[in-house]
Amino acid sequence: MMNSAAGPAPAIRISGLTVARGGHPVLHGLDLDVPVGSVTGLLGPSGCGKTTLLRSIVGVQRISDGRVEVLGEPAGSAGLRHRIGYLTQAPSVYGDLTVTENLRYFAAVLGAPATDPDRVIEAVGLTAHRDQRAARLSGGQRARVSLAAALLGTPELLVLDEPTVGLDPVLRRDLWQLFCELADAGSTLLVSSHVMDEAVRCDRLLLMRDGRLLAADTPAGLLARTGAADVDAAFLSLVGSTS
Numbered sequence: 005m006m007n008s009a010a011g012p013a014p015a016i017r018i019s020g021l022t023v024a025r026g027g028h029p030v031l032h033g034l035d036l037d038v039p040v041g042s043v044t045g046l047l048g049p050s051g052c053g054k055t056t057l058l059r060s061i062v063g064v065q066r067i068s069d070g071r072v073e074v075l076g077e078p079a080g081s082a083g084l085r086h087r088i089g090y091l092t093q094a095p096s097v098y099g100d101l102t103v104t105e106n107l108r109y110f111a112a113v114l115g116a117p118a119t120d121p122d123r124v125i126e127a128v129g130l131t132a133h134r135d136q137r138a139a140r141l142s143g144g145q146r147a148r149v150s151l152a153a154a155l156l157g158t159p160e161l162l163v164l165d166e167p168t169v170g171l172d173p174v175l176r177r178d179l180w181q182l183f184c185e186l187a188d189a190g191s192t193l194l195v196s197s198h199v200m201d202e203a204v205r206c207d208r209l210l211l212m213r214d215g216r217l218l219a220a221d222t223p224a225g226l227l228a229r230t231g232a233a234d235v236d237a238a239f240l241s242l243v244g245s246t247s
C-alpha cells in the first residue's frame with residue numbers, strides 16, 4: 005500500500021529514531037512507516053535491534069533522538085494505552101492461575117468485554133487447556149496465553165515480539181492465518197521474527213541489520229529487486245551490497 009499525500013495516515017511513522025542502550029548505539033536514525041490494516045514483518049538477525057524498535061513504538065524505550073508517532077499520537081501517550089496490544093518475548097502470565105483465570109484478570113484490568121477471554125483463548129488454540137494452571141503448560145502454550153492477552157480488547161495495533169518462536173509448524177501456520185484475519189478486519193500488526201520463511205506471510209517487510217533498516221518492501225518487491233529466490237537470499241544479497 006502506498007502512503008501518498010491523499011492516502012490514509014500510517015499506523016506508525018518513525019523518523020530519525022536513534023537509541024542507545026547501556027551506553028552503546030543500538031538504533032541509528034531509523035525512518036519507516038507501517039501502513040494501517042496490514043501485517044508487517046520485522047526481520048533481522050539476533051541482536052540487530054528489533055526488540056528495541058518495538059519497545060520504542062510501544063513507548064517504553066528511552067530514545068536519544070527522532071520521532072515515533074503511533075496511531076496519530078506520540079509513542080507512549082496515555083491515550084494509546086488501550087489501543088495497542090504488546091507481546092513481549094518473555095511470557096507474562098500468572099503460573100498459579102488457569103488460562104481462563106489469567107485472561108479474565110487481564111480483561112478486567114483492561115476493561116475488555118466479558119466475552120473476550122473465551123474469544124482470545126479460542127483464537128490462539130488453547131480451548132482444550134483453558135482450565136489448566138499456567139505453570140503446568142508447555143513454554144509454547146504459555147507464550148500463547150501471553151499472545152491471547154495481547155488480543156484482549158481488539159487493539160488497533162498489535163506489536164508482537166517473536167510470537168511464533170518455539171511453536172510447531174502447524175501452530176505457526178494457524179497463528180499467521182490469525183494475524184492475516186486480524187489485519188483483514190482492520191487491525192495493524194507489526195510482527196518480529198528471525199525466521200525468514202515467515203516473511204512470505206507478511207504484506208510488507210522491514211529488514212534490519214546492526215540497528216539500520218536494510219529494506220522496507222513487499223516480499224515480492226524484495227525478491228524482484230534482489231533477484232533472489234527467497235527472503236533469506238534477498239537478505240544476504242542486501243547485506244552483500246552494503247558491507
Ligand SMILES: Nc1ncnc2c1ncn2[C@@H]1O[C@H](COP(=O)(O)OP(=O)(O)OP(=O)(O)O)[C@@H](O)[C@H]1O
Nearest residue numbers: 025026030048049050051052053054055056057198
Ligand atoms: N538492557 C540492555 N542494556 C544494554 N544493551 C542492551 C539491552 N538490551 C539490549 N541491548 C543491546 O541492544 C542491541 C539490540 O538488542 P535487541 O534486543 O533490540 O535485538 P533483537 O534484534 O530484538 O534481538 P533478538 O532477536 O535476539 O531478540 C543488542 O546489541 C543488545 O546487546
